[in-house]
Amino acid sequence: MAHFRTTLMACMAVTILSTNQAMAQVSGSTPATITLTSGGLQMAVIGGPIELGSFALNGVDAQRNSIGVNGLGLDITDATGSGAGWNVSVQATDFIRSGGGSIPVANVGPNTGFRWNNPNLASITVDSPGTTTGVSANPAQIDMASNRVFLHALAGSGIGKFHYRITSSTPFQLMIPYNALAGSYTSTVTFTIGSGPSSF
């Protein structure tokens, strides 16, 4: 009987200790981290060229409208992660004739030089889930001889991937002087993107 009592007490001791270790709740924490770096501001010219076609000289100054832009547009990506906004400007060189001679693009008077009428005649779209709010094009006439801003995103906008496409085939105009030499002419049009919005 004495031995039985001892064994019983040992069993009870195990039971009590186990109960004391009952778990209520145990937690462990760890940090989760990530670093994001700027993917920069990028732009690509899509389509083109601007077609002014053929023109028969007639002895007086003549204004020539573009006859097609061949899907000309820009793909713009703002992956800066800054929200600073951006601006795009445009500038064209004089039209150079193969074999010599040129047609100036400088605007020296009303309806002279090389002009872009209403860059707002364009579609502006953005990849989902971005928004085009705050992104707009200049509705005025652009002098192509100067580096003029025609498209911009206000601060806090313009984040993501945007697609600007000219929707009119006749937005460009060139004044052809009466004394231009017959031949083929080419101008180089350069688009430049910069950080931050800039007034039109």
Next chain:
Amino acid sequence: MLKQSLCSLALAGSLQAVGLAQTTSANLNVVGQPFVLLTPGSLSFGTVTLTGNNILARHPLAASSWTINDRSGDGRGWRLKLRGTNFTRTAGPSVGPGVTTTIPISNLGYAGSGVSFSGTGNTIDVANAYNVPGSLNNIQVATADTIVIQTSANGQGMGRATINWPTSAISLDLPYNLAAGSYSATLTLTVDDL
């Protein structure tokens, strides 16, 4: 009467002298220990370059094992739950309006169907794993203990086990308009009794 009593005493003495069986006890106290959770030093997604689109960053899972050690010895089942805080921006250049500086913890998820458990002596009820309502393939972490990674039934789950995450199982959705910089969140694993 006196003679009979003496004989009886003598007989008893004789029986002890030839070594009748004696007994003693062997006692053992098995003491349960507190449950242990070992979490990794950090869960780093490294450095990601923004693209202007939403990005799905995947964790490479290097040195990210999470260990559960049920030393309670009580045989009770338990639940392993996961919660986290939102990712907040801890460093980076000054930014303008329009960019986002917080990544919701719900953007952190894992593919539950690929998670396994291994270890010595554990009898985790794998069949009851990923006991989360909804899809098993894209489980979103929340700020509350609503995600049950593992349930171990009563009588099971004792011993040490390691959570084995498949490669790239843990992912983080990065919105297109996040500000550049460093972000940090705190993940908390909690285990409690069924």
